[in-house]
Amino acid sequence: MVSILFVADIVGSRGVQTALLALKRLREKGIHFDYCFANGENLKGGRGLDRNLARRLFENGVDALTTGNHVWDRQSDSELLDDPRVLRPANYPDGVRGKGFAVYNKSGLPPVTLINVQGRTFLFPIDCPFRTLDRVLDEPEVQDCPIRIVDVHAEATAEKQALGWYLAGRVTAVIGTHTHMQTADERLLDGGTGYITDVGMTGSHLGVIGAERSVSIERFLHQLPLPMQLAKGAEIFHAVLLSVNETNGQCESIQRISEPVDLP
DSSP: OEEEEEEOEEOHHHHHHHHHHHHHHHHHTTOOOSEEEEEOTTTTTTSSOOHHHHHHHHHTTOOEEEOOGGGGSOGGGGGGGGSTTBOOOTTSOTTOSSOSEEEEOOTTSOOEEEEEEEOOTTSOOOSOHHHHHHHHHTSHHHHTOOOEEEEEEOSOHHHHHHHHHHHTTTSSEEEEESSOOOOSOOEEETTTEEEESOOOEEEESSSBTTBOHHHHHHHHHHOOOOOOOBOOSSEEEEEEEEEEOTTTOOEEEEEEEEEEEOOO
């Protein structure tokens, strides 16, 4: 059995602190995971990648980062997309920097394929995530790897659910990201595919999806493009823990995690 932890969208430097402390506590509790992946598109002040924060995550047991629509917001850190441990959605057009999937190997463990796609409903009209996933799953290196984890970074719950059923029996797990709101619908779909519509957010729950609430309210009240400020306090670590059959790649259990973390 292989255990895989997927950490919800990590928001800002305090989100990174939250994730690192929570990972340490999980290990101290005896909760084992062979691989650890996380969505990192909100590392830099809530929008985009941050090389220093990504390095801290990698140094503390995170094996790879997925992203989403905010991956392009910080061009100063875009060289991270050349790092094989950082993915961008696979359904961006050909010629875009970075890769949308990779196979990760660790000594003594079976390999794991991690795939990143982005939804189109209420987001950019990029290439079709359904057809893109068909192409990725046809890649020889992916076909040779029965354990396949898909991060669906999407706004619409219906689009995520449709992708879940579309991939049922073809991948190990379909994990939704982007909304920062953890859903309580984790389950096993046909053919041993673990599924959750949205894994949530790792960051402060005193704000609005990680942002300072007064600024968010002002944006809605007056429709002004006010700069985003991150909330502080009441940090929560969100994740899912997968137990996977290493022979056939089927998910045997999916456990939702929501742990409060006190930061100074």
